[in-house]
Amino acid sequence: MTTKLETLPAPDKNNAGAGTPTNHRRPVKRRESRGTLAFSRSARTKALIKHAILILAGGLMIYPLLWMVVSSLRPNDLIFKDPGLWLSTLEMGNYTDGWSALTHPFGHYMLNSAIVVIGSILGNLISCSMAAYAFARLQFSGKKLFFGIMLLTIMLPFHVVIVPQYILFSQIGWVNTFWPLIVPKLLATDAFFVFLMVQFIRGIPKELDEAARIDGAGHPRIFLRVILPLMVPALATTTIFTFIWTWNDFFGALIYLTDPDMFTVPVALRAFVDAQSATSWGSLFAMSIVSLLPVFLVFLFGQRFLIKGIATTGIK
Amino acid sequence: MSAIGELTTLKRRKGPLSAAEKKANGRDNKAAYIFLLPWLVGLVAITIGPMLMSLYLSFTDYNLLQPPEWTGLDNFVRMFSDARLHNSLGVTFTYVFVGVPLQLGVALLIALVLDKGLRGLPFYRSVFYLPSLLGGSVAVAILWKQIFGTTGLVNQALALVGIEGPGWISDPSTALGSIVLLHVWTFGAPMIIFLAGLRQIPVMYYEAAKVDGASTLQQFWRITLPMLSPIIFFNLVLQIIGSFQSFTQAFIVSGGNGGPSDSTMFFTLYLYQKGFGQFDMGYASAMAWFLLVIIGVFTAINFIAAKYWVFYDD
Numbered sequence: 287m288t289t290k291l292e293t294l295p296a297p298d299k300n301n302a303g304a305g306t307p308t309n310h311r312r313p314v315k316r317r318e319s320r321g322t323l324a325f326s327r328s329a330r331t332k333a334l335i336k337h338a339i340l341i342l343a344g345g346l347m348i349y350p351l352l353w354m355v356v357s358s359l360r361p362n363d364l365i366f367k368d369p370g371l372w373l374s375t376l377e378m379g380n381y382t383d384g385w386s387a388l389t390h391p392f393g394h395y396m397l398n399s400a401i402v403v404i405g406s407i408l409g410n411l412i413s414c415s416m417a418a419y420a421f422a423r424l425q426f427s428g429k430k431l432f433f434g435i436m437l438l439t440i441m442l443p444f445h446v447v448i449v450p451q452y453i454l455f456s457q458i459g460w461v462n463t464f465w466p467l468i469v470p471k472l473l474a475t476d477a478f479f480v481f482l483m484v485q486f487i488r489g490i491p492k493e494l495d496e497a498a499r500i501d502g503a504g505h506p507r508i509f510l511r512v513i514l515p516l517m518v519p520a521l522a523t524t525t526i527f528t529f530i531w532t533w534n535d536f537f538g539a540l541i542y543l544t545d546p547d548m549f550t551v552p553v554a555l556r557a558f559v560d561a562q563s564a565t566s567w568g569s570l571f572a573m574s575i576v577s578l579l580p581v582f583l584v585f586l587f588g589q590r591f592l593i594k595g596i597a598t599t600g601i602k
Numbered sequence: 603m604s605a606i607g608e609l610t611t612l613k614r615r616k617g618p619l620s621a622a623e624k625k626a627n628g629r630d631n632k633a634a635y636i637f638l639l640p641w642l643v644g645l646v647a648i649t650i651g652p653m654l655m656s657l658y659l660s661f662t663d664y665n666l667l668q669p670p671e672w673t674g675l676d677n678f679v680r681m682f683s684d685a686r687l688h689n690s691l692g693v694t695f696t697y698v699f700v701g702v703p704l705q706l707g708v709a710l711l712i713a714l715v716l717d718k719g720l721r722g723l724p725f726y727r728s729v730f731y732l733p734s735l736l737g738g739s740v741a742v743a744i745l746w747k748q749i750f751g752t753t754g755l756v757n758q759a760l761a762l763v764g765i766e767g768p769g770w771i772s773d774p775s776t777a778l779g780s781i782v783l784l785h786v787w788t789f790g791a792p793m794i795i796f797l798a799g800l801r802q803i804p805v806m807y808y809e810a811a812k813v814d815g816a817s818t819l820q821q822f823w824r825i826t827l828p829m830l831s832p833i834i835f836f837n838l839v840l841q842i843i844g845s846f847q848s849f850t851q852a853f854i855v856s857g858g859n860g861g862p863s864d865s866t867m868f869f870t871l872y873l874y875q876k877g878f879g880q881f882d883m884g885y886a887s888a889m890a891w892f893l894l895v896i897i898g899v900f901t902a903i904n905f906i907a908a909k910y911w912v913f914y915d916d
Contacts, residue, residue, distance in 0.1 A: 446652075
């Protein structure tokens with residue numbers, strides 16, 4: 287039963303499994319029904335043309351990234367001469383130079399980023415799942431109003447709050463600490479995730495809650511023992527998105543972290559760009575690659591959740 | 603349902619509560635507010651409080667050191683005659699109204715090609731999706747700065763066919779274009795949403811159309827586009843709201859100054875310079891509220907226009 291539930295994240299049956307690999311079977315079926323040989327031959331040519339278009343477009347999209355990887359392994363002068371991907375020598379010097387080019391070794395900034403990322407993930411998981419449980423399962427006065435406000439805050443531009451937030455946090459003495467970047471997540475200000483989890487909880491059969499209630503469980507127990515274990519896929523999606531967005535976050539870090547000791551990776555990279563003349567693009571590229579690597583790994587292993595998360599919150 | 607769909611149904615559902623609903627109401631108040639506590643504190647302390655505060659500050663002169671001084675509409679009058687601000691609005695509008703349609707167009711096109719049950723779809727999807735995860739990073743902005751530089755990748759490639767390209771990001775007439783291109787490059791996320799939407803269109807519509815002898819193009823105009831219109835609308839609203847707030851790419855590519863000659867001076871970049879460069883917090887707050895109003899107006903226009911072109915099946 288549990289496994290069945292996990293594959294049905296949304297109440298809308300059309301949403302379920304959107305983006306899972308099984309879905310591309312439909313047109314295959316259609317092709318079978320066409321039957322005639324002549325038709326299938328023209329279908330094959332069509333497919334070939336499509337593959338050609340996709341490979342060309344995909345190659346064009348990915349080329350700059352591949353080229354950056356290759357260039358980071360080249361001597362500096364080649365970066366401005368060689369648009370190809372062929373590596374004749376392997377130059378690791380860019381990585382060792384880049385690693386120690388700033389006040390601290392680059393690992394220091396990655397550690398700072400990791401602290402902010404872990405804090406943000408924990409904050410989002412706890413606070414957003416609690417709010418989502420209330421919105422999805424509990425009846426209370428003002429629910430509609432609060433739910434509407436929550437949806438509106440998803441679309442609110444952060445610029446309207448950033449100046450007073452800065453004033454607030456600087457008065458508490460939090461500038462050049464990680465608190466301004468983590469505390470808002472502990473307070474569920476990433477309403478997008480609240481919404482994502484509400485969607486998910488609505489897909490969990492209410493009978494499970496009711497059975498637990500008959501057994502004498504209160505809301506905290508139902509939340510911890512029934513709902514949370516069943517919403518692991520939504521929690522995974524939240525974790526992955528929070529990781530990527532926080533790891534990439536530049537604006538917040540730019541405003542709150544001015545002391546090089548506290549720099550996260552994006553502001554460290556920015557300091558690197560400013561400090562370097564055009565001669566050390568190789569090490570700049572090398573550290574850029576290093577900074578993208580965690581995001582790439584998360585993408586590689588968490589793709590399923592990312593795609594499902596986008597698809598199920600994006601439909602109508 | 604998306605957040606936007608929920609908002610519209612919230613409005614629709616209004617009406618007197620049934621007796622059963624009334625009875626159920628208020629039953630879990632205590633538990634609900636405990637669960638909502640972190641969110642409520644955040645709403646008051648991190649969102650609504652600061653919003654009201656910035657509204658107040660927008661009518662003051664404030665530099666963080668002296669207490670705010672009430673100046674009435676001064677900041678807004680200043681905005682009327684601030685030529686750099688007008689320029690930054692133009693830059694942002696160009697970015698949004700060229701970048702978003704281009705990005706969504708490419709996303710839809712690739713989604714259409716991918717939808718027709720091709721082999722290796724998961725692979726293609728990953729390739730197209732990856733840039734939208736990396737596109738917001740400083741690292742990719744650095745890469746862009748090199749690619750479109752005078753001796754960057756683009757010009758190296760052009761040199762192979764004997765063309766001497768301009769310094770794309772050092773030339774005011776092409777600098778913004780290269781940042782728009784970066785936005786188009788991140789079409790993967792809306793593409794995934796389009797793909798999921800295309801899957802929801804019942805196959806029988808196409809089969810019926812084929813029986814009636816409709817061409818592929820006719821099927822696209824009469825079935826795919828109307829059925830997909832709610833999702834196009836969703837993407838449009840979200841991308842427009844998001845693009846108005848773009849910051850990182852312009853900041854890194856221009857080295858933080860919005861150059862050359864203010865050609866990449868986004869509204870948000872100018873706001874940052876005023877607020878956190880010159881600590882003109884009152885003026886920055888006024889700009890932030892102006893941005894909120896602009897985004898609100900365009901979102902409202904979007905919703906009103908949607909009545910004429912978005913088709914709801916139910």
